[in-house]
Structure formats: C-alpha cells, structure tokens
Amino acid sequence: xxxxxxxxxxxxxxxxxxxxxxxxxxxxxxxxxxxxxxxxxxxxxxxxxxxxxxxxxxxxxxxxxxxxxxxxxxxxxxxxxxxxxxxxxxxxxxxxxxxxxxxxxxxxxxxxxxxxxxxx
Amino acid sequence: xxxxxxxxxxxxxxxxxxxxxxxxxxxxxxxxxxxxxxxxxxxxxxxxxxxxxxxxxxxxxxxxxxxxxxxxxxxxxxxxxxxxxxxxxxxxxxxxxxxxxxxxxxxxxxxxxxxxxxxxxxxxxxxxxxxxxxxxxxxxxxxxxxxxxxxxxxxxxxxxxx
Amino acid sequence: xxxxxxxxxxxxxxxxxxxxxxxxxxxxxxxxxxxxxxxxxxxxxxxxxxxxxxxxxxxxxxxxxxxxxxxxxxxxxxxxxxxxxxxxxxxxxx
Numbered sequence: 110x111x112x113x114x115x116x117x118x119x120x121x122x123x124x125x126x127x128x129x130x131x132x133x134x135x136x137x138x139x140x141x142x143x144x145x146x147x148x149x150x151x152x153x154x155x156x157x158x159x160x161x162x163x164x165x166x167x168x169x170x171x172x173x174x175x176x177x178x179x180x181x182x183x184x185x186x187x188x189x190x191x192x193x194x195x196x197x198x199x200x201x202x203x204x205x206x207x208x209x210x211x212x213x214x215x216x217x218x219x220x221x222x223x224x225x226x227x228x229x
Numbered sequence: 230x231x232x233x234x235x236x237x238x239x240x241x242x243x244x245x246x247x248x249x250x251x252x253x254x255x256x257x258x259x260x261x262x263x264x265x266x267x268x269x270x271x272x273x274x275x276x277x278x279x280x281x282x283x284x285x286x287x288x289x290x291x292x293x294x295x296x297x298x299x300x301x302x303x304x305x306x307x308x309x310x311x312x313x314x315x316x317x318x319x320x321x322x323x324x325x326x327x328x329x330x331x332x333x334x335x336x337x338x339x340x341x342x343x344x345x346x347x348x349x350x351x352x353x354x355x356x357x358x359x360x361x362x363x364x365x366x367x368x369x370x371x372x373x374x375x376x377x378x379x380x381x382x383x384x385x386x387x388x389x390x391x
Numbered sequence: 392x393x394x395x396x397x398x399x400x401x402x403x404x405x406x407x408x409x410x411x412x413x414x415x416x417x418x419x420x421x422x423x424x425x426x427x428x429x430x431x432x433x434x435x436x437x438x439x440x441x442x443x444x445x446x447x448x449x450x451x452x453x454x455x456x457x458x459x460x461x462x463x464x465x466x467x468x469x470x471x472x473x474x475x476x477x478x479x480x481x482x483x484x485x
Contacts, residue, residue, distance in 0.1 A: 113398065113449070113450075113452065114395065116398075118393075118394040119394075121394035121395065121397065121398040122394050122397065122398075124398060124401070125394075125397050125398045125400070125401035125402075126401070128401045128402060128404070128405040128446065129401050129404060129405065131405070131442065132404065132405035132406075132408035132409050132412075132442070132446070133408060134303065134307060135408065135409060135412045135438070135439055135442060136408040136409070136411055136412045136415075137307050137310050137311070138412070138435065139411070139412035139413070139415035139416050139435055139439060140310060140412075140415055141310045142415060142416060142419050142431070142432060142435055143415045143416075143418055143419050143422075144310075147321075148425065148427055148428055148431075149321065149323075149350070149352075149364045150321050150366065151419075151428065151431060152350045152364065152431065153306065153321075153347055153348060153349075153350055153364075153366040154310075154435070155431065155434060155435040155438065156306075156344065156345070156346070156347040156348075156350075157303060157306060157307060157310075157347050158412070158435060158438050158439065158442075159345075159438055160299050160303060160345050160346070160347060161299065161300065161303045162438075162442065163438065163442060166405070166442050166445055166446060167445070169449070170445050170446075170448070170449050170457075173449055174454060177452075178454075183249050184249065184250065184454075184457055184461075185445075185457075186249065187246060187249060187250060187461065188441075188445075188457075188460060188461055188464055191461070191464050191465060191468070192438070192464055193341065193345060194341065195464070195465075195468035196344060196345065197340050197341045197343075197344035197345065197351070198468070198472060199434055199468060199471045199472060199475065200344050200350060200351070200434075201340060201344065201351050201352070202471075202472060202475035202476065202479065203427055203430060203431055203434075203471070203475045203478075204350055204351065204352040204353070204364070205352060205353055205475075205479060206427055206430075206475050206476075206478035206479045207425075207427040207478075208352055208353055208362075209478075209479055210425075210426075210427065210478065220323045220325065220362060
C-alpha cells in the first residue's frame with residue numbers, strides 16, 4: 110500500500126467497489142463452472158469473468174495507475190482488447206469441438222448437423 | 230495507398246498499440262509504423278479482402294447497445310447462479326437462427342457480441358444454409374431470441390457493412 | 392472505517408476471491424469429466440490467474456506484474472485454441 114495511499118478518498122472507494130465487483134463476478138463464474146450440470150451450461154460460466162469481471166478489474170487498475178503515475182495509463186486497454194477478441198474464438202472453438210464430439214458419439218439431446226452430406 | 234497499405238485499419242491499430250505499450254518517442258513511432266506496415270502487407274497475403282465499412286454510426290450505436298446488454302446479462306446470469314437457476318426452474322436450450330448476414334467481418338463482430346454477452350454461446354455457423362446454432366443459458370421464449378438477434382444486432386450490422 | 396482500510400479490505404477480498412476462483416477452475420479441470428470440460432476450465436484458470444496478477448501488482452505498487460498478465464492472456468489464448476483445435480481434429484475418428 111505504498112503508492113495507493115496517495116489516492117484521494119473518492120477514488121479509493123471507486124477502486125475498491127470495482128475490485129469487489131470484478132472479483133465477485135469472476136468467482137461466480139468459476140463457481141458456475143464447477144456447479145452447473147451440462148457442458149453447454151458450463152460454457153456460459155466463464156463469460157462472467159471475461160466480460161465484466163475483467164473489465165472492472167482492468168478499470169480499477171487503470172484508474173489507480175493513471176493517478177499514481179500522473180499520466181493516462183492505457184496498458185490495460187490492450188489486455189482488455191486482447192481478452193475481448195480472444196474469448197469468443199476460444200469459446201466458439203470449444204463449443205464446436207464439443208458439438209462435434211457429442212455428435213460423433215451419438216449423445217442424445219444434441220441438435221443434428223446441418224444436412225449436407227459431410228460436416229467439417 | 231492500397232498497394233502499400235492494404236489494411237489501413239489494422240496498420241493504424243497496430244501502430245497505436247505499439248505506442249501504447251512503449252513510451253512515446255520518434256524512434257518508437259517509426260519502428261511501430263514500420264512493423265504495422267509490414268504486418269498489413271503480410272496480412273494481405275493471408276486475407277486479401279480488407280473489411281469494407283459503409284457507415285460508422287450504426288457501429289457506434291452497436292457498441293452502446295452491446296455495452297448496456299453486457300451489463301444487463303451479467304446481472305441476469307449472476308443472479309441465476311446465486312439463486313441456483315431460480316431454484317431449479319431454469320432451462321437452457323439450443324436455438325437455430327437464420328441469418329441474413331453474409332459478410333465474414335460482420336459475422337465475426339456478431340460472434341464477439343454474442344459471446345461477450347453472458348447467457349448466449351455461439352456454437353456453429355453453417356455458411357451454406359446461413360444458419361447459426363446458439364446455446365442459450367436461460368431459455369424462456371425461443372421466438373424472443375430470434376427477434377432479439379435479428380432486430381437488435383443483425384439490422385445494425387447489415388447497415389454498417391456493405 | 393476510512394477509505395484507506397476499505398481499499399485494503401477490497402484488495403484482500405479480490406485476491407482471495409480470485410485465488411478461490413482459480414481453485415474452483417482447477418477442481419473442474421481435475422474432475423473433467425470430458426476433455427472439453429478440462430480445456431474450458433483451463434481457460435477460466437488463465438483468466439483468474441491473470442486478474443490475480445493485476446490485483447497483486449496493484450497492491451504491491453509495481454507495474455511489472457502487468458507485463459506478466461499480458462503474456463498470460465496471450466499465452467492462454469494460444470494454448471486453449473490449440474487444445475480446442477486438437478479436440479476438433481485429433482481425437483475423433485470420422
């Protein structure tokens with residue numbers, strides 16, 4: 110708590126609130142990941158952490174560093190952009206992989222592949 | 230312009246990122262621009278078609294709408310987690326949605342939007358039939374999801390991308 | 392309760408919550424039951440650890456942990472995509 114002690118009280122409260130919000134959402138996402146029953150339900154759980162969980166903590170970090178270093182600190186935007194762009198790719202690929210595997214194994218309650226001979 | 234800068238947006242974004250990650254100086258500006266130009270040329274070999282954006286206003290409106298939706302659905306999904314899915318009454322399900330969008334960049338933006346919003350997961354897009362398979366966390370009404378995606382996101386994307 | 396202690400409490404809480412989230416994700420990764428569950432859990436674990444690095448960096452007052460967080464987020468993406476690709480192509484016999 111060396112550099113953080115120089116923050117004004119209102120900014121401290123704001124940062125504290127953002128940190129609590131972000132970490133709680135991430136924790137809830139992880140809890141859902143463990144708790145939910147089917148894989149497709151679990152696919153939704155980490156998005157809590159990657160959307161507002163990440164955004165809130167990045168915002169808190171950005172506010173703090175901008176104040177402490179006395180210049181606008183935008184490094185966090187790069188991480189935010191990175192997470193924002195990469196999460197969909199990950200989740201889409203995982204979703205497709207899961208569908209593919211479930212269909213290959215003939216699991217019930219899975220929507221059939223679009224009817225065009227072969228699927229990729 | 231198009232010969233040396235086939236992907237102006239990409240190169241601009243890369244230069245900006247380079248400057249953000251390092252301290253601003255003339256040397257870094259030159260180095261970052263050179264790398265961005267090179268990356269643009271390299272990317273043109275992989276993906277020759279640069280995205281054609283017709284109008285920026287619908288995109289900006291989409292950003293606004295989506296940020297509100299992300300907050301709302303975060304709240305909804307977090308509440309569902311806490312109440313154990315309305316005490317066991319929550320049902321999830323698959324939805325197949327026909328799309329009018331064909332532009333790959335627009336589809337990519339739609340994918341980012343749908344995945345970033347908790348509660349919907351993009352599973353599979355079928356380019357021949359133009360249908361999208363979604364998994365919805367809290368399925369109340371299937372028709373509502375059709376309408377939501379068509380009117381709220383797809384219409385704006387159709388406007389924005391030529 | 393001054394804002395000072397409140398911020399300290401929030402930082403502690405965030406660290407504990409993120410560590411717990413990483414533990415829960417690890418538990419899911421160990422438990423499976425299927426390969427896609429493990430990969431999904433790995434991705435969630437990466438995110439939780441990255442956020443933990445950011446919060447710890449904030450607490451210690453060093454901006455260096457930030458670079459680590461950036462590397463984790465990029466590395467995690469590459470790892471998960473590779474694993475998902477493997478699940479799509481590698482194991483299933485068509």
